[in-house]
Amino acid sequence: MASVRHLISIDDLDDADLYALVTRGAEFSAGTAGRPAPLADDVVGVYFRKTSTRTRTAFSSGALRLGARIIAYGPGDLQLNTGETSEDTGRVMSGMLDVIVARTAGDPAELRAWAAQERMAVINAMSADEHPTQALTDLTTLHRQFGRVEGLRVLYVGEGNNTASALCLALTRFPGVEFELRTPPGYGLAPYYRERAGEQAARYGAVFRECHDMTDLPVGLDVVYTTRWQTTGTSKPDPDWRAVFAPFQVTEALWEAGPKAVFMHDLPAHRGDEVTAEVLDGPASIAFQQAENKMHSAMAVLEWCRT
Ligand code: CP
Secondary structure (H helix, E strand, O other): OOOOOOEOHHHOOOOOHHHHHHHHHHHHHOOOOOOOOOOOOEEEEEEEEOOOOOHHHHHHHHHHHOOOEEEEEOOOOOOHHHHHOOHHHHHHHHHOOOOEEEEEEOOHHHHEEEEOOOOOOOEOOOOOOOHHHHHHHHHHHHHHHHHOOOEEEEEOOOOOOOHHHHHHHOOOOOOEEEEEHHHHHHHOOOOHHHHHHHHHHHHOOEEEEEEOOOOOOOOOOOOEEEEOOOOOOOOOOOOOOOHHHHHEEOHHHHOOOOOEEEEEEOOOOOOOEOOOOHHHHOOOEOOHHHHHHHHHHHHHHHHHHHH
């Protein structure tokens, strides 16, 4: 029986795993990974409680390409809805599935409960606090674009959401990275991620900063990154939140500080909100290569889970 590894947080990966997953995702992306079928005897469950275009398709297509068969569950399908516990759900599924890819958009403790067994790998396809497979996709994309992650200067503009949190945990483990976030006041990183990123940056020789305005932006950037203002599965109680976010729109003016920077976006995008159409559809944008890399990175994760 193959061993099982879970991916619920970037924190679950040691440095060797993190670097290997990024490198392997880039190999799948470049077409140099061969045609391995490590999941040929496996059945993969794909459970999405919230909407998804990219992540669900990436893991489904990736699993099929690696030889697996798939069972897909929608938000209304499991007895979780009628009160069965997460522990019982994980225990039962682990007798029938080899991997479960789950977007709960909720408390990651639910996924930890599913992972309290040793037969079925559990992959977090986005919980409320973190989107770890997005961060692996993003680093895979950086590796493809620049040939490295070390030493890159990255500016993240927008909400300190689950994508930003996972990115913080991953990027600050690469020496020489300068990672700066500009988050709207009241919409910054959760304290755990801010503190962890600062501690990691100090340990790995990276730089990490978070500010809440758009003045004195860093220069010489390699990457400008944003996410949509209405993160999947969330809403904002403040009826005036758009006024707080408005100064954080990514426009072409940002390229005055870093004319060579590429633009990244985890998608889906709302042109005219977090980014202008000129930027998203312009020459600096690699957002759609990034989206395709979700599948290549998913294949690296699935392979890693089962070997
Ligand atoms: N970026 C991302 O997670 O996209 P989906 O919500 O479409 O999966």
